[in-house]
Amino acid sequence: MEGTVLSGTNNLFTLLGEDGQRRLCGIKGKRIKEIEGSYNSLAAGDLVDFEVDAHDPLRGLILRMKPRRNVFGRFNEKGQASQAIAANVDLVACVVSPKLPPFRPRFVDRVAVLAEAARVPLLIILNKIDLGLSEDDEDRLAEYQDLGYEVLTASASTGEGIEELREELEGKTTVFVGQSGVGKSSLLNAIEPGSGRRTGEVSEKFSRGRHTTTMSELLLLADGRTRIADTPGFRRLALRGIEADSLVAYFPELARLVPACAYGLSCTHSHETGCAIRVALEAGEIHPDRYESYLRIRGELESSIGYEKPKGRSRPSVRPGRVTEDDE
Ligand SMILES: Nc1nc2c(ncn2[C@@H]2O[C@H](COP(=O)(O)OP(=O)(O)OP(=O)(O)O)[C@@H](O)[C@H]2O)c(=O)[nH]1
Numbered sequence: 423m424e425g426t427v428l429s430g431t432n433n434l435f436t437l438l439g440e441d442g443q444r445r446l447c448g449i450k451g452k453r454i455k456e457i458e459g460s461y462n463s464l465a466a467g468d469l470v471d472f473e474v475d476a477h478d479p480l481r482g483l484i485l486r487m488k489p490r491r492n493v494f495g496r497f498n499e500k501g502q503a504s505q506a507i508a509a510n511v512d513l514v515a516c517v518v519s520p521k522l523p524p525f526r527p528r529f530v531d532r533v534a535v536l537a538e539a540a541r542v543p544l545l546i547i548l549n550k551i552d553l554g555l556s557e558d559d560e561d562r563l564a565e566y567q568d569l570g571y572e573v574l575t576a577s578a579s580t581g582e583g584i585e586e587l588r589e590e591l592e593g594k595t596t597v598f599v600g601q602s603g604v605g606k607s608s609l610l611n612a613i614e615p616g617s618g619r620r621t622g623e624v625s626e627k628f629s630r631g632r633h634t635t636t637m638s639e640l641l642l643l644a645d646g647r648t649r650i651a652d653t654p655g656f657r658r659l660a661l662r663g664i665e666a667d668s669l670v671a672y673f674p675e676l677a678r679l680v681p682a683c684a685y686g687l688s689c690t691h692s693h694e695t696g697c698a699i700r701v702a703l704e705a706g707e708i709h710p711d712r713y714e715s716y717l718r719i720r721g722e723l724e725s726s727i728g729y730e731k732p733k734g735r736s737r738p739s740v741r742p743g744r745v746t747e748d749d750e
Pocket residue numbers: 549550551552553576577578579580600601602603604605606607608609620621622623624632633634635636653654655656
């Protein structure tokens with residue numbers, strides 16, 4: 423039978439079978455990775471073939487994973503192992519808040535790169551609008567809109583913007599990502615009253631680094647067509663697995679300038695004279711913070727283990743991939 427992975431840990435997964443039944447399933451022979459030749463294990467949203475346990479109709483064994491349409495993943499804190507967060511999604515929703523925790527555009531830039539790399543559209547949800555929004559943060563959000571990303575403001579507490587959000591998500595499979603405490607689970611509860619997601623106190627999170635949601639879980643809304651993956655908040659989003667030289671492709675406003683760079687595809691866009699991106703930066707046509715994000719992520723990709731610099735040409739390295747508060 424075919425089934426969808428709703429959640430899972432330690433090789434035990436909750437599946438929704440095509441018969442509408444939920445079952446707890448292990449992996450037959452614990453060899454799913456080998457079957458698909460995939461480094462990632464199963465994630466919420468994965469489609470699998472499974473067999474029902476002959477003795478227990480509510481249990482089963484997963485036989486294989488179906489090919490993925492896409493996968494939204496991240497690397498662990500040390501950037502050493504990839505973790506699939508959700509598979510086969512239509513939309514990545516990056517949830518942010520104006521305060522508690524503060525708005526961090528650099529985090530959004532990282533999610534945007536991951537979404538572009540997975541070829542999935544990005545929606546930015548500014549939750550907690552009831553706490554107010556500084557002019558600076560408002561400008562940054564408008565900037566993302568100009569780049570072509572959809573931006574919605576909402577409040578899980580007052581209900582503002584929830585109807586628009588519901589409409590935006592309707593009929594899609596969306597993965598909610600964002601720092602701990604921004605209100606991902608609260609938004610889900612507001613969209614679908616009765617979904618009973620556990621939410622937590624922010625002050626407690628800050629002092630103890632506690633996460634209320636501890637594992638990704640795909641929720642099916644009552645309309646039967648809308649699916650949302652609630653995920654644990656990340657403190658930091660390490661980026662790996664992208665060639666430093668192709669990173670620019672995932673910044674839409676930079677990518678379209680590359681053909682005009684004097685060194686074309688071999689331009690690092692960090693120092694070259696005749697770099698169209700640097701010219702546009704000087705002219706104030708691209709946002710300095712976005713450019714800074716590009717440099718930081720590029721530095722991180724270049725300094726990460728396993729990355730080999732292209733041979734034959736020496737180029738000064740851009741900034742090392744330092745981890746700063748802003749990146750968290
Ligand atoms: N003022 C205000 N507080 C909110 C809003 N939405 C959520 N909160 C509060 O923010 C805190 C964190 O909310 P959660 O929904 O647990 O956040 P989360 O993003 O799911 O956090 P993790 O599961 O740890 O990743 C809770 O105390 C919520 O009550 C909002 O719109 N306005």
